[in-house]
Amino acid sequence: MESYIFVRMSGRKRITIELFRADTNSNLALPYADEGIQAGFPNPAQDYLDLCLDLNKELVTNPPATFYGRVRGDSLVDADVLEGDVLIVDKSLTPLEGDLVVVFIDGDFTLKFIHKDNEVIWLIPANSKYNPIKVTKENDFMVWGVVTYTIRDNRKRKRR
């Protein structure tokens, strides 16, 4: 039987409750119940424990095609993508206009927003220090994958 961790939140507003159970397997399963918890009473949420929130299921739709990357540099600061963030990259997706993409261009991986203007592909940074890159036939260019999510360690406990 898994252990339960009760997390109660309170504030100016009354916040409804969350009840979490951490699955010890590779999947991170977080069951939740949408009833409040009151100390001393039988847990009315017990019946709802089959409802699970699994981040892997939510964030990784195509597991064999999903890779992780690490952001380096500041070319996307204005889009709030910062050094050290983890990128969830799906290699199987075809990029759509405005997608954040990992591309390989002339020997380097780079992270940019993709923009198609007629038949011309542009790679757009989000930092005024850098200029958009126009992809021409001379470039050795491929879209490596589409970034579906970015993850940040808000407490910066691990420096990577």
Next chain:
Amino acid sequence: MFLLVDCNNFFASCERVFNPALQNKPIVVLSNNDGCVIARSNEAKKIVKMGDPYFKIKDILQENEVIIFSSNYSLYGDMSRRVMLTLATFVKDLEVYSIDEAFLDLEGFDKHYDLTDYARKIIRITTKNTGIPVSGGIAATKTLAKVANKYAKRYKGYKGICLLDTDTKIQKALKLFEIGDVWGIGYKYDKKLQRYGIKTAWDFINKPESWIRTQMGVVGVRTWKELQGIRCFNLELPHSKKSICTSRSFPIEITDFEILYEAIANFAASCGRKLREQKTCAGTVTVFIHSNFFRDDLSPFYQTRSLQLPVASNASSELIIAAKTILKGIYQKGYAFKKAGVIVSELIKEDEVQGNLFYRIDREREQRLYKVLDMLNRKIAPDALKLAVQGNGKKWALSRKYLSRRYTTSWDDLIEIK
């Protein structure tokens, strides 16, 4: 029909996924210990041969600007898993035949699909998911599917998939197919058959069955039948392994007992971990050691012995004790050892272990200990926590000078993107 899917130059392709600048450049991957060439990109195939010892070809590699990698099995293993996961979504049954090959059962698919189109879709999506180029061969038997796959690789016109379905196509394919390239015909039989004037797979199947049987036994007959479209091999679906072996060649020759013991202890611990992963226990432990067969100036030495455990076990400590007992018995002073290994066999399920009245180890406590140890090692790093006898491996551990990062299995090794 069977579809054999095979990754093209798999190890080199894995390195290229995370280093696309290596596209069209010659790459070789070296064996454990950076001993010899075990994989080549197409470009490198013209430059060096499989199995070439690294020290002999160093200069040739440098002259031709060949990019060298040590084998990165964490990466290859994970990329293989991704390929197989993708393939598994297309069929009901598949047999993972090796790290880079799988047989897929296409029985009945021809009623609803054009087989070639369907197989092309499979390989297209596999490549899209993983970045690994793959190709496939379709035929009625596994051996013919292997033949078809070779053609798919050899000629671009097939667009990755070759289908051998009619007698005319099969005949044409076999007439051009060298006998030594047939699945199941080893180097020895190749030589022998050549002597009898059998050069191609077509020559081979035109010999009478009785002749094949006398020359090659029942194994040869199976290959002979399979090449004619008569199925002798079915898909082998996953089952637990019957034995587990961990062995290594050493970068240096080891004469000292203590160093050899440290290596053996690590191999035994690794067997223990693998046993615990598949929830089995081993009844027998075997240790083998041998000297450098490639040195003409020293007499070769090979020694192996097994030991029955009082109670089947998967505890590293018990396996190590058994391995040490064996090693003491077979070790001989004065020899230089180049390779050693531990094999555990007579595997049974963890929860079906027969107890022993006179056996005093507290099994439950031991299991709790290894549960914690395995959990920590998974979380932190392989062998972050280990038994003291395993030492630091400095004296015997692999040299892996050209190792790439563990891009897909370690948070510290992710691709970095600017």
